[in-house]
Amino acid sequence: MTFIKSRLTASMFAMMSISFWGVSFVSTKAVLGKLDPYSLLVIRFGIGAIFLLLLLLLQRHRLFVSIKYIPHLVVLGIVGVFVHQLLQATALLTIDASSAGWLISISPIFTVILSILFLHEKISFSKGIGMVLAILGVLLVTTARNGQSFQITLNLGFLLMILSTLNWAVYSVLLKSLKIPYPPIVITFYMSLCGLILTTPFLFRNRGWEALSLLTKSEWAHLLFLGVFVSGVAYWYWAKALEVLEAVKVSMFLYLEPIATLIAAVLLLQEKIFLLSVAGGIIIIIGVIIVNGQLVPMLLRFFKKKRL
Numbered sequence: 254m255t256f257i258k259s260r261l262t263a264s265m266f267a268m269m270s271i272s273f274w275g276v277s278f279v280s281t282k283a284v285l286g287k288l289d290p291y292s293l294l295v296i297r298f299g300i301g302a303i304f305l306l307l308l309l310l311l312q313r314h315r316l317f318v319s320i321k322y323i324p325h326l327v328v329l330g331i332v333g334v335f336v337h338q339l340l341q342a343t344a345l346l347t348i349d350a351s352s353a354g355w356l357i358s359i360s361p362i363f364t365v366i367l368s369i370l371f372l373h374e375k376i377s378f379s380k381g382i383g384m385v386l387a388i389l390g391v392l393l394v395t396t397a398r399n400g401q402s403f404q405i406t407l408n409l410g411f412l413l414m415i416l417s418t419l420n421w422a423v424y425s426v427l428l429k430s431l432k433i434p435y436p437p438i439v440i441t442f443y444m445s446l447c448g449l450i451l452t453t454p455f456l457f458r459n460r461g462w463e464a465l466s467l468l469t470k471s472e473w474a475h476l477l478f479l480g481v482f483v484s485g486v487a488y489w490y491w492a493k494a495l496e497v498l499e500a501v502k503v504s505m506f507l508y509l510e511p512i513a514t515l516i517a518a519v520l521l522l523q524e525k526i527f528l529l530s531v532a533g534g535i536i537i538i539i540g541v542i543i544v545n546g547q548l549v550p551m552l553l554r555f556f557k558k559k560r561l
Contacts, residue, residue, distance in 0.1 A: 263497035266490040273487040275513025278350040279521050280475040281342055287468055290342035291452050292461025298449035300480025305442040314439055325431045326440065330447025333424035340417035347410030350522060354514025355534035356414045362387050363422035383543030386536055393533025437492035445484055
């Protein structure tokens, strides 16, 4: 009973992480009207770094890391935090939050491609079919939004968002191969700190602090959410879920992230729901599941329950 309860708790942690990450596109979109992407990231990284530092002190984690792993942390901070978040924030200047949520779900496809190229993993026929489906889904999501025309409207925002998914795949492969021997929360803190250091000069260049007085209470709430819950709590809960559940099972929750983004975009930003985008998003998720070899086991479990 205790084992089942712990696994249920871990699943709830993973679900909350995905919910926070899904809503992050909406919160970012909400404040980009007042703040430029660099100023937004400085404040977000600053809030996140302070929160994670307090969390580390409360949990009495050691902050000291060997100088041997400093270059590893810097590379991860640049790729996984600075470049990744900058690409997404810039993309959201020209695309809606729900489209960003759908597009980010193709990241596992790039992870598989990188694994084939650099880890010499083989690609099966089913994985090839899954990749084709995911690409088809991306084309549907990026199609003209009037529901009638099928002319592709790949603007800079869509391209940057797709590039961010490739960037996240690179980061995932790096994180796995580097094998830094420290708790995830310690690694996340130093990555956020790296992002803060890298973006601070741009804050002074753009005089980003001048826009802070223009922010409403609602926009400040979005910033606090991005710093505390997205950059802090989500990574913490994700690590807690991985302590109990297998990595493959935890990764399954990633497929729900676009759903969280879509719901939040409709409720908070009053974005319209386009059936073509929803259809494309569903196709993307199906393609990703096939690539990860999880569709057949899911169907077998489904039909087994039907028989019972």
